[in-house]
Amino acid sequence: MVEPDALKPEEWDLWDRWMHAQRLLLQEIDRRLQAEFGISKAEFSVLVTLLRAPGREVRVVDMADSLGWEKSRVSHQLTRMERRGFVVRTESGASGRRTGIGLTPDGRRLAERAVVAHAGNVRRYFIDQLAPEQAAAVSAWSDHMIERLEQQGERGSVGATGGSASRT
Amino acid sequence: MVEPDALKPEEWDLWDRWMHAQRLLLQEIDRRLQAEFGISKAEFSVLVTLLRAPGREVRVVDMADSLGWEKSRVSHQLTRMERRGFVVRTESGASGRRTGIGLTPDGRRLAERAVVAHAGNVRRYFIDQLAPEQAAAVSAWSDHMIERLEQQGERGSVGATGGSASRT
DNA sequence: GGAGAAGAGTTGACGTGACAACTCTAGGAA
DNA sequence: TTCCTAGAGTTGTCACGTCAACTCTTCTCC
Numbered sequence: 001m002v003e004p005d006a007l008k009p010e011e012w013d014l015w016d017r018w019m020h021a022q023r024l025l026l027q028e029i030d031r032r033l034q035a036e037f038g039i040s041k042a043e044f045s046v047l048v049t050l051l052r053a054p055g056r057e058v059r060v061v062d063m064a065d066s067l068g069w070e071k072s073r074v075s076h077q078l079t080r081m082e083r084r085g086f087v088v089r090t091e092s093g094a095s096g097r098r099t100g101i102g103l104t105p106d107g108r109r110l111a112e113r114a115v116v117a118h119a120g121n122v123r124r125y126f127i128d129q130l131a132p133e134q135a136a137a138v139s140a141w142s143d144h145m146i147e148r149l150e151q152q153g154e155r156g157s158v159g160a161t162g163g164s165a166s167r168t
Numbered sequence: 169m170v171e172p173d174a175l176k177p178e179e180w181d182l183w184d185r186w187m188h189a190q191r192l193l194l195q196e197i198d199r200r201l202q203a204e205f206g207i208s209k210a211e212f213s214v215l216v217t218l219l220r221a222p223g224r225e226v227r228v229v230d231m232a233d234s235l236g237w238e239k240s241r242v243s244h245q246l247t248r249m250e251r252r253g254f255v256v257r258t259e260s261g262a263s264g265r266r267t268g269i270g271l272t273p274d275g276r277r278l279a280e281r282a283v284v285a286h287a288g289n290v291r292r293y294f295i296d297q298l299a300p301e302q303a304a305a306v307s308a309w310s311d312h313m314i315e316r317l318e319q320q321g322e323r324g325s326v327g328a329t330g331g332s333a334s335r336t
Numbered sequence: 337g338g339a340g341a342a343g344a345g346t347t348g349a350c351g352t353g354a355c356a357a358c359t360c361t362a363g364g365a366a
Numbered sequence: 367t368t369c370c371t372a373g374a375g376t377t378g379t380c381a382c383g384t385c386a387a388c389t390c391t392t393c394t395c396c
Contacts, residue, residue: 007287011295014307018294021310022190023236024317042382060345068191073383075346080381099345119175126186127179129312137305139182142189144297149192210352228375241353243376248351339396347388358377366369 025125032121037114042077044118047086047111050103057100086110193293200289205282210245212286215254215279218271225268254278 007015030041039047049063060078064071078101081087086107090100103111130138175183198209207215217231228246232239246269249255254275258268271279298306 006284007291007295011291014303014310015290015294017310017314018306020236021313021317025313028317040381061343068188070384071345072347072385076381076383079346116174122183123175123179125317126183127175129316130309133301134305134309135182137302138186138309141298141302141306142182142185145189145193146185148297149189149196149293208351229373238354239375240355240377244351244353247376337396340394342391342393344391345389347386349385349387351384352382354381355379356377357379359375361372361374363372364370366367 028125029118029121033114033118036117037110039110039114043081043084043086044111044114046074046077046081047103047107048115050087050101051108051111051115058102059100063101081107196293197286197289201282201286204285205278207278207282211249211254212279212282214242214245214249215271215275216283218255218269219276219279219283226270227268231269249275 033039033041033044037044045067046063049066050058060071060074063069064074067074069077078087078089082089085104088102088104090102127135201207201209201212205212213235214231217234218226228239228242231237232242235242237245246255246257250257253272256270256272258270295303
């Protein structure tokens, strides 16, 4: 009954605690955005992406790539946000079909305020909670995991994710 | 224009990379369960919870508490899993109303196999990827975050979570 | 130029998750 | 006994996310 893959109790425990901590942190960051601005993390990500693309045209595919999302997810999200009045889909192609994405004035105002608050939350709940040697460990671990899993993702036929995943 | 809460570029970068790594890891663990057993992480959690409660009656409220879920979420999940034939809701109260939750033979078989595979995945993708000093840092950070956020959650009227959150 | 493949975007179905409203039971207190 | 409140569970609604199927360009090769 000895499994080669089995985990020792303290290993289970580490996994459990890490999962728990990580979940609490993400929940808290989300909860803050929701409480202060009434938007979800997904909405925030879209707003920030648009905010950071001042001149150039943003396409669904670009946004999907930069957020590491499926393009259908982007499309659904835009539909919901268009209903809420934060973004507009603009006709921009020569012959009239291409659709670009833009912020409404409301959306822009919201995005600008939310970015500032979000930075504060990231500082308060994440950056300021890391001792220097912990920060180093987290950094090294992150790089290692990204390299390992992204490589394998490319082999395994999972959506490429060129080198993106921006600020959320 | 200087924000007291603003983050330095390398701090943003650390946050981005941590988010990214963490997301890739969870996705991979999920993807494995899905590919090998056709179940989601949520389904897996329910199966394991039932597997670990051999004799005693499991109630919706207990499961919600032990997983850190809303009870409505448990109820919805049970409905879907009952449709798939993994669990049954049993009439157990004296006068006929209480409902307990149990595994079907299929559910039990699946749960037993999935637990073993999941342990292997956790070892492969998480435990074995941590250098000893990284493990120590992750452990300390997790404890710190849990303590900080759980405390605040209790003050802030968010769902208590007695001291639970089990093996997922 | 015309057929067809590749790329961009949308849509529908469905599982997931949070929140609020609801039903039903049990346990007290008047 | 009657009321009524707390606890357990379910249900509806809606936002979120994935997958697959679809439309409509646009590019390319003949």
